[in-house]
Amino acid sequence: MLSNSSKYALKAVLYLALHTDENNKMMVKDFSERINVPKAYIAKLLQELAKRKIISSAKGPYGGFYITESNKKHTIMEIIEIIDGKKRIESCMLGLEDCNEKKPCPIHSLISPSRSKMIALLKSKTIDDLAKDLELNKVFLPV
């Protein structure tokens, strides 16, 4: 479904959403273990997300990664698309180039409604939404 990279990135972003803000940045080495992702690996992914303005970062002493209220407005799907690309999540389940609603392949036809629903949810939910769910202990982030 998602690549390891996307999974790692999502875990990291949600962790940062809960534990950081403009005045409380976190260095990679201080949370990579907490989310059970190799330091160098998650660093690379977060650098990409920072470049794309999904999260924030500051170099130098007292620097680190952090997430602002504005960052929190970005959706889960945006993160997935930056890391995995649009194709991975939306392409035909049989890998057929010409599969579409008008001329669906057998699997497309079968799972299209639930699949569309899933994609719509990932597109509508923001980092903030999920962070709130975590804060209310409605959901969890075990390692």
Added chain:
Amino acid sequence: MLSNSSKYALKAVLYLALHTDENNKMMVKDFSERINVPKAYIAKLLQELAKRKIISSAKGPYGGFYITESNKKHTIMEIIEIIDGKKRIESCMLGLEDCNEKKPCPIHSLISPSRSKMIALLKSKTIDDLAKDLELNKVFLPV
């Protein structure tokens, strides 16, 4: 979602379901192009499915792969599980070991209903079901 291997296998099985039976076998070289999958690659996959009795095969002259009525009772999910393994399709979307209905991760909670629905469909639909849809031109199998 699915590996290339699963996609290829499903395409091949459906193609065979439409074009073969006990008395009309097909050799790999006669359909690998039709489904746009490398010959040696699909051969290997089908050998595995034949070993697991999802499809049928006969060696020697006039041999080939074919699908019996009995083969057609197998589900789509069985094929996916043989090729990709159960884990790929059913594991947590964040890759969390301890994620489950009782203690769901944020993504799990979000997409669980649609995801379960998808899995249920793949488990309930048989090769025969999809082959019939194809025969009735309700769905298509472009290359």
Added chain:
DNA sequence: TCTTAAATATGATTAATATCATGTTTTTAG
């Protein structure tokens, strides 16, 4: 029984992902 034609079994190669490592740039504070 011999030849030929097919799948089968096995393994080699290639390509894509995942992972790790490190020198460069920026920023802070003394």
Added chain:
DNA sequence: CTAAAAACATGATATTAATCATATTTAAGA
């Protein structure tokens, strides 16, 4: 202005998935 600390940029390595190749086994028909 300098030293240290952080992300940043880049690329190297390792692992896994995809693809290709081939010798072996089995079956059909002459």
